[in-house]
Amino acid sequence: MDSKSTSYETAINMSETESTKQKSSSGAPIIATTKTISHNQKGGWRRGLSIFDFILRLCALATTLAAATAMGTTEETLPLFTQFFQFQASYDDLPAFSYFVVANAIASAYVVLSLPFSIVCIVRPHLVGVKLLLLILDTVMVAFTTAAAAAAAAIVYLAENGNSTTQWVAICQQFGDFCQRVSGAVVASFIAAFIFIILVVFSAVTLRRA
Template structure:
């Protein structure tokens, strides 16, 4: 999502229409929230590796279970779900428009942009499912 953009020429090269992810605050929120979730998961990887390599150590397992089942794991699920829902609504408007308020569908013109944004939203919802499974599996490990 963070690198999604498309430029359409209009008559000449001096007049162009450009669509970027940061044109819409919902997409910016989407990118920032998913970056925070990715950073959290990247920070828990070393603890997970220690738990796999040294299964007899209790402290890393307790820290990992605490992070996954308590506050952080559930916050990361919510932090991934909220912007995915907001971005999904914007993608829906981009594909279908809203004739009641004269918002045209822009996906007929910006095909590549809409395709990439749609793929990012679907991937985010799949990430939500994976995070929920991680929270449940971590709870069973307790």
């Protein structure tokens, strides 16, 4: 009786061990496949954001370059002038407008230099260091372009409306073309600042889910 019971228990243990191995071996590929699918889905999601990031940078390049070019080429001379007096308005007559041109030119150069890094993020969406660098520099560009646009907007407001307290005369009634061009440049710079804000938000979201 003892020998029979011992052999019976051994058979049960062997069958349980074999069934356990079969379950573990059959379950392993399923787990690996699930991880691979999840990894591919995350990679595709990050690559899509990187492509959108590249498109936004092209838009930022267009707006900053347009703002700098429009302001830098703005000049108007009134037809009524004498031998000794000439009524002329130019962007470099005001330091705020000169700073505006420099700031948007720097922002344009930065966007051009950042495009290769954006392409690298498309090819390798799991890189964190490059995205962190772009996030920091984009934040700097937000402050840079916003300050330039705000300073120029204050001058444009004075040119349009004047100031009765300080007796500053509105010059846009005489220099209409000049005011239209500088106003368009300011609008383009604010659009560029808004695009940089979107870039910062997208970079932050990508890094948070990395």
